[in-house]
Amino acid sequence: MTDQRPTLVLVPGAWHLPSTYDLLRGELDALGYPSLAVKLPTTGPDARGGLRDDADTIRAAIEAVSGPVVVVAHSYGGIPATEAVTDLPHVQRLVYLAAFVPDIGESMYTLLGAPEPDVVEGMFPIGADPRAQLYADVPEAVADLAISRLVDQRHQAFADRVTRAAWHTVPSTYIVTEQDASLSVAVQEQMAAHAKDVRRIATSHSPFLSRPAELAALLDEIVRG
Template sequence: MISTRPTLLLVHGAWHQPGVWHRLRAELDALGYPTRAVDLPTSGPDARGGLPDDADAIRKEIAAVGGPVVVVAHSYGGIPVSEAATGLPEVEHLVYLTAYQLDRGESMFSFHGVPDPVDTDGLIPLTGDPREAFYGDLSDADAEAAIDQLVDQRLRVCVDRVTEPAWRSIPSTYVVCTNDHAIPLPLQEKMADRATDVRRIESSHSPFLSRPAELAALLDEIVTSRG
């Protein structure tokens, strides 16, 4: 039987790679959802390019689906998704999972009030404790495994600015992660005000690892309740 469910296109955040979605994809598969995961070129052992390159990678994945798509963006992934999905009729809905839902002319740094560096041709150092920032509700073993998978991230993506954000023309849901220590709750709430709908999950920055079944159920509810 051919599935009538849209494909969920999963877009990872900074320092991460597509494999970070493996637990969530298994749960979504059990619910009958086809999934694809984008490999953003600005993250990886050979990190390269900037926001336009990530947006192009997303557009290519959307085109490859060949049918209706709901895009799920995590953290930094929200920025290239907003840039990529504008004007694509096959994209039915956008989900910003504790993600940057930026407006016209905004960059990650400008949203945080951080001045652009003189030189953007390099990598973003991973400052602080990634265990605390990304994986606060994972077991020690799972957090250590996740940290071992972190990769290089291009700095340029922090200063590249969104042109025409897709959420201005495509319905969107913002999923607030209430225990997130990477993107503080007040900033999530500020961006959530831009979304068509807002949901919440009691998790740290990475519920696809710590609460995959709960997140899959929430995504299913978002998809099936769209008016």
């Protein structure tokens, strides 16, 4: 690896805007890592499109970076990142953070073993208790702000199937969130089997909000590894 620090391209999950990574980006900056967070088209406001639109946006963000890139994708974001990151030689690694890891022909529904709906138009609602589901160990003020920033999410993105799977050719790491009430550890471990390297962090679903310094240090360790 060269002395040049890669840019970390951060992909949020469903219902989340790029601002969800603000605390983590501050910690990464302190460690000397440039970063950018992607706004997915299928998340509001003005949500549109499906999986392919998200993947195209991620790919465009990566292609705009000069120099090496590490992609970090959270939760649903793992699906469009898997579609997007193939055949980009300056991507050094794909990090799945409590994320879905599909193979070709799979969707979020197939990964969860759920029946695919007949209609996927419109928005998919957030759970009734996002604090418990997503932010159980996040400081109250930070969680309140995160909840206030949640936006609409297009349903189609959950049902679309991937046509490419970057983890077949791109070095990948899976970070298991061990106290996750949204994506169970058992499901995470099944998907982590696709990764070359598996790490763990003792947090809920959103370590970028609950333990941003610890997560930044873990990402630094993965990049340097």
